[in-house]
Amino acid sequence: MLIHADADAFFASVEQRDFPHLRGRPMVVGPQVVACASYEARALGVHAGMPLRQALRRWPDLVVAEFRGDVYESVSADLMALFRDVTPLVEPGSMEEAFLDVSALDGGSVEEAGRIAADLRARARRDLGLPVSAGVARAKLFAKLASRRAKPDGLFVVDAETEARVRPRLPVSDLWGVGPASTTKLHDAGVRYVADLAGWTVDTLVDRRITKAMARNLIAIRDGVDDATIKLPGPRKSISSTRSLGRATRQRSVVENALRDNVIRAMDRLGDDPRAPTRIDVHLRYDDQHAIIQPGSLDQPTRDVTTLVGAALAALERTAYEEDGRGVAMVGVAFALPAPPA
Structure with missing residues (x-):
C-alpha cells in the first residue's frame, strides 16, 4: 500500500505558519510572479504563475509575502525526515510531496495504511505546523488522485472496490504524463476514458503517434498493473x-x-x-x-x-x-x- 503525502500550498503554508497575521487571509508568495497562493487567495481566482501586478490590480487587498527559498528548503528537509521516520521507502516527487510504501507496516492493509496516513498528517501539523493532505491506494496513480481529492488538509483512502469502479471512468487527460497534445491524439482516436482503451495494444497506440513509453503506461493503467514501485533517490548529481x-x-x-x-x-x-x-x-x-x-x-x-x-x-x-x-x-x-x- 502506498501513501501520497503532499503539503498543501507549501510556500504559503510556511508563511502563514511563521507569520500569524497572514493566517486566514488571501495571500501569495511573490515577488514578480505568484509562486504560490494560499487557499484563501485561490478561492478568489488567484493561481500560481499569475503576474503579481495583474493579481494586485484585480485584488488590491491581496497580501504579498517575500519568497524565502532557504526557509522552504529547510522545511522541506524536515518534512522528508518526517516521512522517512514513518518508512525508509520514500520517493520524493518535489520539495513538498512524496510517495511512501507502507506495505510492510502493520500488515499492509488499506485500513492500516489509512491509519498510518492519519498519524503522519497529525505529526506534520503538530511538529512542523503544516497541513498535509494524503491519499492511500495500491498504486501511485490512485494514491496521487486520492491526495488531490483530499485537498485541502484531508485524507482519502481508495480501497480495491473503489479502484475497480473508478478506474474505467478515469479521463485519459487526468492520467500522469498525458499532456494536451497526447490528449488530443487519444481523443481523435476515440479514447476519452480508460475504458475506451479496451481492444487497444501498445503497437496500435504507437500507430496513433503515442510514444511507446506512454502507450505501455496506458495499457498498464487499463489492466490495473500500473506503477506501484517506490524508486529511492540516488546520489545527487x-x-x-x-x-x-x-x-x-x-x-x-x-x-x-x-x-x-x-x-x-x-x-x-x-x-x-x-x-x-x-x-x-x-x-x-x-x-x-x-x-x-x-x-x-x-x-x-x-x-x-x-x-x-x-x-x-x-x-x-x-x-x-x-x-x-x-x-x-x-x-x-x-x-x-x-x-x-x-
Whole structure:
C-alpha cells in the first residue's frame, strides 16, 4: 500500500505558519510572479504563475509575502525526515510531496495504511505546523488522485472496490504524463476514458503517434498493473542555491553579494559529501521573468569556496546584466557533481 503525502500550498503554508497575521487571509508568495497562493487567495481566482501586478490590480487587498527559498528548503528537509521516520521507502516527487510504501507496516492493509496516513498528517501539523493532505491506494496513480481529492488538509483512502469502479471512468487527460497534445491524439482516436482503451495494444497506440513509453503506461493503467514501485533517490548529481532579491536591481554590490551567499550555501548543503564540483552555472532571472543560465569555468574539480566564488563572479560578468536594461530579480548558482565512487 502506498501513501501520497503532499503539503498543501507549501510556500504559503510556511508563511502563514511563521507569520500569524497572514493566517486566514488571501495571500501569495511573490515577488514578480505568484509562486504560490494560499487557499484563501485561490478561492478568489488567484493561481500560481499569475503576474503579481495583474493579481494586485484585480485584488488590491491581496497580501504579498517575500519568497524565502532557504526557509522552504529547510522545511522541506524536515518534512522528508518526517516521512522517512514513518518508512525508509520514500520517493520524493518535489520539495513538498512524496510517495511512501507502507506495505510492510502493520500488515499492509488499506485500513492500516489509512491509519498510518492519519498519524503522519497529525505529526506534520503538530511538529512542523503544516497541513498535509494524503491519499492511500495500491498504486501511485490512485494514491496521487486520492491526495488531490483530499485537498485541502484531508485524507482519502481508495480501497480495491473503489479502484475497480473508478478506474474505467478515469479521463485519459487526468492520467500522469498525458499532456494536451497526447490528449488530443487519444481523443481523435476515440479514447476519452480508460475504458475506451479496451481492444487497444501498445503497437496500435504507437500507430496513433503515442510514444511507446506512454502507450505501455496506458495499457498498464487499463489492466490495473500500473506503477506501484517506490524508486529511492540516488546520489545527487548537482547542488544549487538561489536567492530572490526582493526588488529587482542592477546594482553590482547587491547582485554579487547574493551570488557569493549562494555559493557558500550550496557548498554548505554538500555536508559530508566528499565530492568536488566539476562545473558551475550561474542563473539569473530578470524582472520580466526571462531567465538565463551562464556557464562558468573550472580548471579542475574543487571545493575551495574562494575559487568557486571567483568562477561564479566571472560567469556573472559575462551576462552583462548591468548593461541589459532589465533588473535582476533572482540570482542563483548550480554545481555539477561527479558520480560517487563505486
